[in-house]
Amino acid sequence: MSFLEIVFYVFSGVMILGAVGVIASRNPVHSALSLVLTFFATSGVWLLLEAEFLAITLVLVYVGAVMVLFLFVVMMLDINVTKMREGFMRFLPVGILIALLLLMQMVLVVGPENFGLDVIAEPARHAADYNNTKQLGKVLYTDYVYPFEIASVILLVAIVAAIALTMRRRPETKYQTPAKQIMVKKEDRLRIVKMDAEKK
Amino acid sequence: MIETVISFAMSIWEWLPLWAQALFGNLFFIVIIMVPLMLSVAYVTYAERKIIGYMQVRIGPNRVGPKGWLQPIADAVKLMFKEIIIPTNANRFLFLGAPILSIAPALAAWAVIPFNDGWVLADVNAALLYILALTSMGVYGVIVAGWASNSKYAMMGALRSAAQVVSYEIAMGFALVGVLMAGGSLNLGDIIAKQQGGVSDWFIWPLFPLFFVYFISGVAETNRAPFDVAEGESEIVAGFHVDYSGMAFAVFFLAEYANIILIAALTSILFFGGWLSPLEGLVASDSLLLGNGMHWFLAKTAFFIFMFLWLRATFPRYRYDQIMRLGWKVFIPVTIVWIFVEAVMAVMQIGPWAV
Secondary structure (H helix, E strand, C coil): CCHHHHHHHHHHHHHHHHHHHHHHCCCHHHHHHHHHHHHHHHHHHHHHCCCHHHHHHHHHHHHHHHHHHHHHHHHHCCCCHHHHHCCHHHHHHHHHHHHHHHHHHHHHHHCCCCCCCCCCCCCCCCCCCCCHHHHHHHHHHCCCHHHHHHHHHHHHHHHHHHHHHHCCCCCCCCCCCHHHHHHCCHHHHCCCCCCCCCCC | CHHHHHHHHHHHHHHCCHHHHHHHHHHHHHHHHHHHHHHHHHHHHHHHHHHHHHHCCCCCCCCCCHHHCCHHHHHHHHHHCCCCCCCCCCCHHHHHHHHHHHHHHHHHHHHHCCCCCCCCCCCCCCHHHHHHHHHHHCHHHHHHHHHHCCCHHHHHHHHHHHHHHHHHHHHHHHHHHHHHHHHCCCCHHHHHHHCCCCHHHCCCCCCHHHHHHHHHHHHHHCCCCCCCHHHCHHHHCCHHHCCCCHHHHHHHHHHHHHHHHHHHHHHHHHHCCCCCCCCECCECCCCCCCCCCHHHHHHHHHHHHHHHHHHHHHCCCCCHHHHHHHHHHHHHHHHHHHHHHHHHHHHHCCHHHCC
């Protein structure tokens, strides 16, 4: 086994363990942290594919931002585990059916007859000065510029929608305007009163 | 005598298989980076207490050793021998894992920091992204610590910190986008090489607003005063590490200071030319002290560490909603506008884009 293979199997093993942890652990926080581990191992495998930009972006976006917010929400939930398990036996047949359907779809798409070294040849190794980031940037802003722009507009719409959903002015809330606070001068607020001392 | 020892050592080295050479070689460099870093962390804590002491017209620690120089050692020994208490209903595994989650990214980021021309452990071409990814990992230590301690104060500290770090990361990321536009590379060595030619060629001038945003976001990312609501003493005792004691607490402390040094080092690399001498072009480049060299990098880093301490001694703590306002409504627009300005500068070929 070459060094590369050892690294691949270590990362893949961690990835599978993490993925199992996501669905198997009883505590939702543990599940979320297992998902973080899975992302991390995935980025290790992607590094082996010389896709360092994608690998680091996976950690940056999913581990660094998305999962933090996920954890944020999960930590504040008070999940009643026993109540959630009540319907377990009742929904088991439906669950098994859906799981089987998903498995079938996945085997059809990513089954061994579609992947493997005999179907897709091993990608050629690049030289040491190959820059994945540069290549991606070039492709993204030339060949795929329209899909890229459309994707960014869709994301922008999603941002606007999310803000619009939560934005509401409550009349009872007091807001402060820092610009106004900074502009306050002594003359606006302070009145110096000169008067003679009181006589006894 | 010495020559025989060296040749003997070399023959042992060559006798080792390749993987062992790679392993021991990297371990050797890791130790060379980590030991001074840990010592600096210890003495930054001392410097902090001394500097803030003088700023508040006190003397600061002066009992242990001459002028208090052994204070950090005494602190470390005390923390090492203190009992680690695990709260009864705490999640034991995550409670003990959180400090490691906190310090590992802070140390791993040093792999790509160039200390001098070519003096870098891992010369990867996506170094800037790597740094950004790792600094964004640090927040897990805080969140997990807050959750695993099963305490309300710790939880509140963790939630505050999570929201704050995620918000300031956006501004920080945009500031770094500006730097990579100017440097034309994600490799830190290349970014420094692009700033060659004297003080006027440093990125601080064309990217001044980004430097401002980056440094302040860095202060916020490390949860330092005036952005230290995650451990606001007056509100939530000590925030996410209320329930930690002994070495587990010390590891959080180490991580915080390692992060401070990291942000200071990055500021000096990205905006102040790293190891480049400010006298470049004025003196001969082979001059030992005035020419380019690691000492300039260390001096610039030390200055920014001092800035961290200075900020802490000067400003009162931000209120939480004000922190959020600053991050979202001030810094992010500033960076977006400046990235646009940079694009215009690139088209007009001004500053670092001059041909």
